[in-house]
Amino acid sequence: MAIRTEGIKIACDNRKAWHDYFIHERVEAGFALQGTEVKSLRAGKANLKDCYAKIINNEVFVIGMHISPYEHGNIFNHDPLRTRKLLLHKSEILKIDSKMKQKGFTLIPLKVYFVRGRVKIELALASGKKNYDKRQDLADKASKRDVERALKERQRDY
Template sequence: MGRKNAGIKTVCENRKARHDYFIHETYEAGIALQGTEVKSLRAGRANLKDSYASIQNGEIFVENLHISPYDQGNIFNHDPLRRRKLLMHKAEIVKLFAKTREKGFTLVPLKIYFKQGRAKMEIALASGKHNYDKRQDLHEKAAKREIERALKDRQRY
């Protein structure tokens, strides 16, 4: 009965973030949305590409998050790229603010999902990867794939 992902529906994911950044810590934040944005999210019409989070005046915002206008929204539709406030505890925001002041750390949105009917965003404290780090990850992934393939072939006989 106690499924781990009970009541969680993923809307969109930023897969490229895990390729471009080292993920150090992840946090869950609520998103302050306008009316038709919720309907667009439920339809899965969001894009996290090139989005990032920033902290200003003790509040945390997500920038460049594209939520497509709702088809039946007419005059009540919203600006697709507007700045959206993230809802987190003050202590967490202060901690993240201190960490992002350190050299090389940034806040990157990883995914948007609905948890028990509420829109949530998973954000990560991350630092950028260099090209050689990305190549190293690709080599490790290819080696792991080769090992899996060899084991699979071995089990057939």
């Protein structure tokens, strides 16, 4: 399934995931949320740090995602760290589950966003990076930045 890039409003993203994991495949899923959770997401009061998704009884749940209680809510406000169900087709769940069992992937959320008023989450099948992989990525990023800087200076001289 193709991930949309236009017409979306990002509520929160997990930038650290790109540092800690190799991202192999991405999937878009819906959320089963309460009303005050949606209002908090619209205000950008969510955090994807240290959360992950898990398949339990052929259903996908996101665990450890923090959505702050709605400021103008009342006694019906939600629990910030509750386990939330994700909405995927059964065939997609089975495909993800087989890949997770076969290759040792983990399922992590990358970002939460709105598409035409609906809350969506982008999940990634990922494998963990070792410390030497992280150092290599940082070195590659630094060398690429240096090359770009040198090219920019070179163009300015002409």
